[in-house]
Amino acid sequence: MNRPLAISRQDHIVKALDASGAVSVSLLAERLGVSRETIRRDLKALADQGRANIVHGGAARGATAEPSLAARQAANASGKAAIGRKAASFVEEGMVVILDSGSTTLALAYALLERKDITVLTNSLPIALLLCRSPGVKVTMLGGEIDPNDEAAFGLDTLATLEHFRVDLAFIGVGGISPEGEPTDYSRLASEQRHIMMKAGQKVFLLVDHSKFERRTPVKMLVVPRIAGLIVDKPPPKRIAQAFMGRRWPVIQARA
Amino acid sequence: MNRPLAISRQDHIVKALDASGAVSVSLLAERLGVSRETIRRDLKALADQGRANIVHGGAARGATAEPSLAARQAANASGKAAIGRKAASFVEEGMVVILDSGSTTLALAYALLERKDITVLTNSLPIALLLCRSPGVKVTMLGGEIDPNDEAAFGLDTLATLEHFRVDLAFIGVGGISPEGEPTDYSRLASEQRHIMMKAGQKVFLLVDHSKFERRTPVKMLVVPRIAGLIVDKPPPKRIAQAFMGRRWPVIQARA
DNA sequence: CAGAAATTGCCACAAAATGCCACATCGGAT
DNA sequence: ATCCGATGTGGCATTTTGTGGCAATTTCTG
Numbered sequence A, B: 001m002n003r004p005l006a007i008s009r010q011d012h013i014v015k016a017l018d019a020s021g022a023v024s025v026s027l028l029a030e031r032l033g034v035s036r037e038t039i040r041r042d043l044k045a046l047a048d049q050g051r052a053n054i055v056h057g058g059a060a061r062g063a064t065a066e067p068s069l070a071a072r073q074a075a076n077a078s079g080k081a082a083i084g085r086k087a088a089s090f091v092e093e094g095m096v097v098i099l100d101s102g103s104t105t106l107a108l109a110y111a112l113l114e115r116k117d118i119t120v121l122t123n124s125l126p127i128a129l130l131l132c133r134s135p136g137v138k139v140t141m142l143g144g145e146i147d148p149n150d151e152a153a154f155g156l157d158t159l160a161t162l163e164h165f166r167v168d169l170a171f172i173g174v175g176g177i178s179p180e181g182e183p184t185d186y187s188r189l190a191s192e193q194r195h196i197m198m199k200a201g202q203k204v205f206l207l208v209d210h211s212k213f214e215r216r217t218p219v220k221m222l223v224v225p226r227i228a229g230l231i232v233d234k235p236p237p238k239r240i241a242q243a244f245m246g247r248r249w250p251v252i253q254a255r256a
Numbered sequence C: 001c002a003g004a005a006a007t008t009g010c011c012a013c014a015a016a017a018t019g020c021c022a023c024a025t026c027g028g029a030t
Numbered sequence D: 001a002t003c004c005g006a007t008g009t010g011g012c013a014t015t016t017t018g019t020g021g022c023a024a025t026t027t028c029t030g
Helices: A006-020 A025-032 A036-048 A069-074 A077-088 A103-111 A125-132 A156-162 A188-200 A238-246 B006-020 B025-032 B036-048 B069-073 B077-088 B103-111 B125-132 B156-162 B188-200 B238-246
Strands: A022-024 A053-055 A058-060 A096-099 A118-122 A137-141 A144-147 A152-154 A167-173 A183-185 A201-208 A229-232 A251-253 B022-024 B053-055 B058-060 B096-099 B118-122 B137-141 B144-147 B152-154 B167-173 B183-185 B201-208 B229-232 B251-253
Touching: A006 A022, A006 A025, A006 A036, A006 A058, A022 A025, A022 B006, A025 A036, A025 A058, A036 A053, A036 A058, A058 B006, A077 A103, A077 A201, A077 A229, A096 A103, A103 A118, A103 A125, A103 A167, A103 A201, A118 A125, A125 A137, A125 B125, A125 B144, A144 A156, A144 B125, A152 A156, A152 A188, A156 A188, A156 B156, A167 A188, A183 A188, A188 A201, B006 B022, B006 B025, B006 B036, B006 B058, B022 B025, B025 B036, B025 B058, B036 B053, B036 B058, B077 B103, B077 B201, B077 B229, B096 B103, B103 B118, B103 B125, B103 B167, B103 B201, B118 B125, B125 B137, B144 B156, B152 B156, B152 B188, B156 B188, B167 B188, B183 B188, B188 B201
Parallel strands: A096 A118, A096 A167, A118 A137, A167 A201, A201 A229, A229 A251, B096 B118, B096 B167, B118 B137, B167 B201, B201 B229, B229 B251
Antiparallel strands: A022 A058, A053 A058, A137 B144, A144 A152, A144 B137, B022 B058, B053 B058, B144 B152
16 A cells, blocks of 8 residues: 655645645644644745744744735835836837736836826726826726735636727736746636636736745746736846747836 | 734734724634633733834824724814714624725725625725725725726726625615705715615615705716615704605614 | 723633653564 | 564654733724
8 A cells, every 4th residue: 555645645734735825734634634743744844944933733824924915015126127027118008908906016006106198907906096196097996805815806707808808908917926837826726717817918027025035836827828917026046047948938127 | 822923913903003003902812712811821922022012901003093094084084983883883704895985885894894794896996996905804995997087996997896786785875865855865876876875775875964954966877766774973954854754774883 | 080890911820721852563674 | 373564552752733821013092
């Protein structure tokens, strides 16, 4: 009898962690049919790799300090602002654009504040609230169930609404870029939704700040074949850069 | 055997704190199913980390528990807050409710912050953003074109989405109440949309603060025959009160 | 304004859950 | 056959949580 691999058990743990932000030893032991001691050893191993933080009774993600949207905004703010400004330079008067949710696209929204005669579609509450106060910007909110972490709408309603639109530009964020240069996302649903956003756009830009490089999130992202540009604040590591080149994704460097 | 993680409990507290500015020990203890002493110990731990300020009976964020900027800027804030609290008393655990856009419904949203296990549908960006930060509240945003004045979604998309829902309670604002006791609205579209919201609700409440009395806005509002209640902060003028009585609309007086 | 009633804070101790370590067991690899 | 790594088991220390009593504070009431 081959027992389930320790690796796959640890993968399961990481997924559960990503999904809910915290996992308990007891629950995992029960769920995975192993002893609590084994789970504890797994957690220790993951903690050594920096993939989990051990707390009493289990493990949590993101240290004791929560990475809320506000916190994520603060992280690498200058890099994100630079990406935002660069991305904004592609938006011309009269255009209709999609802005994905996330702190990087929020930075883009700030850069679009003074524009006139543009139309923005977004599923992000903060972006919609910000841009609707700008007289020159028309905002359409994509409805759906609100994910508290992203403060943005996801779900069937959102997907259904998206199908109706055809826009000039789509600006999409990513959860991470795997060491192999593959964009990844946090959930199947989010990935699916971003994919449809991409398909709605004539041109698609991915916004990737350097903290995303070599960060692997659980789901492989669905990507459209043609990407108009991948806007970054720092050059990606060699291996990732080569992967991008192989796919003919132009890397656009924003400078602070 | 299986204890929920202390850290996720503390996360919950911080989120509730971020959302509403203040939390009470008793409420949290009940919500989270632990003893008050445990909550107190959590608060102490959070206070040590500077993530909460302990006050008698609970904890507050920032210097004092203050209503948000938007709520304070609103005219007749105290009356609206009273209406909000009164309206909230009709919302029970497990219910699905619609919140219309507007400053009075925003006051209701504040009153719903600490609730658990309720689902809110709204077209208002500030309400969605506020409530999605509250751990016990599930929020669905109704998408559509954003009206910058209301910071809320209106339009065909919103109407179409609304058709799919059937909810327990609908809380609707009005533009004004004409001297003849007729609810009025600002635009045909808004009126139509509110009408559909009403039809989606099993019970419909109108929220009317006294500044609306004898204010006439351009469009006659479409109203469903049965109104479960008209929640006010002051008794309406005689003529309006008689009109309400004639329609069998119960007037519910909120007290500050 | 004073006193009563209710709520809350605090402390100490007990109970429960968890962490940790040493050692036993099992299966596969050398 | 033996070694080695992974896992389970049991005992004990540590941490967390619950409980009850009592003081302090707030709120109600006349």
